[in-house]
Amino acid sequence: MKGQMGIVLVFMLLIIGGVLAVVLYKAGSSTEAIETIEYHSFVNSLENHISVINKRPIGSRDRFSLAMPPTIRQVCFSANDDVYDLYSFPEVEAQKNFDIGATVFFEPREVFVPLQIKGFSTINNPLCVSVEKNKLNLNLESKGGSVEISAVTEQDVVPSSCGSLIYKGEDKLDLVFLNYGYETVSEFRSDVGRYFDGIFLDLEPYASYTDAYNVYVVDEEVDVCSISYLPTQYIKCDVTQLHKVAASCPHDYVFLLADINRLAGGEFIRSSSIGNLLKVNTADSSMLVVAHEFGHGFGKLTDEYVDSATYSRRVDVVENSPNCAEVPCDKWSGIAGTGCYPGCSLSSYNSPTENSIMGYYTRAGGDVYGPVNEKVLRDKLEVYS
Amino acid sequence: MRFFGFILLIFLFIIPISFAVPGPISVLDLSYEEGEIVLHERVEGFGYYPDRKAESGDATVEVMADGVVLYSTSFVPPFVEFLDGTSGDVSLGGVLVVDSFALVVPSFAGEDAIIIAGKGYTRSYDVGEKGSILLPLLLILAIVTILIILMIRISRR
Numbered sequence: 227m228k229g230q231m232g233i234v235l236v237f238m239l240l241i242i243g244g245v246l247a248v249v250l251y252k253a254g255s256s257t258e259a260i261e262t263i264e265y266h267s268f269v270n271s272l273e274n275h276i277s278v279i280n281k282r283p284i285g286s287r288d289r290f291s292l293a294m295p296p297t298i299r300q301v302c303f304s305a306n307d308d309v310y311d312l313y314s315f316p317e318v319e320a321q322k323n324f325d326i327g328a329t330v331f332f333e334p335r336e337v338f339v340p341l342q343i344k345g346f347s348t349i350n351n352p353l354c355v356s357v358e359k360n361k362l363n364l365n366l367e368s369k370g371g372s373v374e375i376s377a378v379t380e381q382d383v384v385p386s387s388c389g390s391l392i393y394k395g396e397d398k399l400d401l402v403f404l405n406y407g408y409e410t411v412s413e414f415r416s417d418v419g420r421y422f423d424g425i426f427l428d429l430e431p432y433a434s435y436t437d438a439y440n441v442y443v444v445d446e447e448v449d450v451c452s453i454s455y456l457p458t459q460y461i462k463c464d465v466t467q468l469h470k471v472a473a474s475c476p477h478d479y480v481f482l483l484a485d486i487n488r489l490a491g492g493e494f495i496r497s498s499s500i501g502n503l504l505k506v507n508t509a510d511s512s513m514l515v516v517a518h519e520f521g522h523g524f525g526k527l528t529d530e531y532v533d534s535a536t537y538s539r540r541v542d543v544v545e546n547s548p549n550c551a552e553v554p555c556d557k558w559s560g561i562a563g564t565g566c567y568p569g570c571s572l573s574s575y576n577s578p579t580e581n582s583i584m585g586y587y588t589r590a591g592g593d594v595y596g597p598v599n600e601k602v603l604r605d606k607l608e609v610y611s
Numbered sequence: 612m613r614f615f616g617f618i619l620l621i622f623l624f625i626i627p628i629s630f631a632v633p634g635p636i637s638v639l640d641l642s643y644e645e646g647e648i649v650l651h652e653r654v655e656g657f658g659y660y661p662d663r664k665a666e667s668g669d670a671t672v673e674v675m676a677d678g679v680v681l682y683s684t685s686f687v688p689p690f691v692e693f694l695d696g697t698s699g700d701v702s703l704g705g706v707l708v709v710d711s712f713a714l715v716v717p718s719f720a721g722e723d724a725i726i727i728a729g730k731g732y733t734r735s736y737d738v739g740e741k742g743s744i745l746l747p748l749l750l751i752l753a754i755v756t757i758l759i760i761l762m763i764r765i766s767r768r
Contacts, residue, residue, distance in 0.1 A: 458707070
């Protein structure tokens with residue numbers, strides 16, 4: 227009997243061990259995947275920053291804080307071989323001999339391959355800059371034909387916490403993501419990637435303007451918001467202080483990502499949009515809620531579902547919206563694929579399509595904006611393309 | 612005075628070129644009173660402000676210095692906060708009528724007024740530094756000192 231119990235116990239331990247091994251392996255591979263995305267974002271952003279500063283007049287200087295994968299401790303820049311501080315950084319020397327033509331090196335060296343980025347110079351060769359709180363802080367100065375990279379010193383005034391994830395150039399639409407309630411930075415960054423990819427890279431009309439967006443993150447958790455239950459369940463913030471936090475990054479639109487599962491134990495909390503601020507309940511069962519809120523903020527579109535009880539208090543909001551009209555719906559006459567469908571915020575107004583992202587986005591036909599809303603958004607996106 | 616105005620105009624042309632660089636900013640805490648936007652508080656900071664390139668509203672904010680407009684932007688004042696959510700197949704929405712909102716604008720050394728305008732109204736707010744009152748006082752003190760010295764010298768003769 228005892229022998230049989232022993233065999234069962236060993237068998238159970240083997241199963242538990244196997245499950246643990248699989249879970250750990252999966253967790254490890256997902257962390258690696260996030261790090262790889264962050265690494266590629268860093269490479270693209272660095273190249274874009276160098277390209278933009280290079281086009282500016284000689285002497286133009288700018289400061290950047292680039293988001294880095296957590297495993298990278300130091301980044302070394304070595305653009306040429308002539309003046310070389312061999313004794314200070316023997317590891318860089320070894321890597322340069324191994325990866326011929328490489329100019330940017332990472333420590334620890336085994337995690338990411340060195341890069342062959344051109345168009346920059348450094349006063350010290352190599353220039354090695356430590357990664358502080360997952361950020362690499364650099365000064366870039368135009369030298370006419372090349373860009374001089376230097377480390378940000380303590381004397382430099384840097385907006386404390388901004389990290390650049392994707393940089394496509396100046397005059398682009400700057401999106402900043404703020405962290406509210408996440409347990410770890412990697413979970414927050416993972417959600418930033420999920421929403422940005424899901425909305426701005428996969429959904430029309432945003433997907434047609436993939437070069438129009440700069441993406442920034444503030445990893446430090448904001449402490450100026452709370453979950454409000456009156457008059458309804460939503461995320462309430464001290465907006466003045468929240469905008470001050472967002473101002474540490476270039477920001478045309480601010481996305482506050484709230485880990486509601488941690489903050490409110492899975493209770494139903496609404497996402498919302500006011501001005502250029504979007505507060506997102508990341509536990510919402512549909513990612514399209516972000517597209518819906520961005521439609522409010524960026525497109526100044528109103529809801530195409532009817533909520534007379536609340537909208538009757540601000541009828542002017544519906545009157546002035548580009549996607550709600552009274553019969554005969556002159557606002558969108560001539561746009562193909564549109565009609566005059568009853569109900570748009572108020573029952574006395576009409577929508578251009580039967581359903582859309584601005585309507586019931588979880589129902590049939592709710593996964594696209596429709597011709598009128600797309601046109602409104604495209605016209606605005608053109609400004610940043 | 613003209614020279615000062617000229618310098619400010621030069622700054623005005625430089626602003627669009629350098630807006631991407633962090634600098635002094637003001638977060639304006641705005642609220643509605645009888646349908647008009649009023650400045651409740653101004654919080655100073657350092658960082659960036661939105662370009663609002665794709666936004667053309669009927670409200671404007673101007674940052675002024677000595678009668679010269681240093682920065683101007685138009686915006687759509689948010690009267691409501693849109694609320695939305697899905698729980699399974701159930702969609703819950705609606706709006707909350709808001710009585711305040713915030714706006715980030717650049718801040719300048721020497722700025723002395725912020726002007727907020729909407730449909731049919733304009734409100735001006737004095738945001739000049741208290742130190743600027745010292746300037747005329749110092750000038751008067753200097754003139755009085757010179758006059759006293761001159762009087763002493765004349766009386767000695």
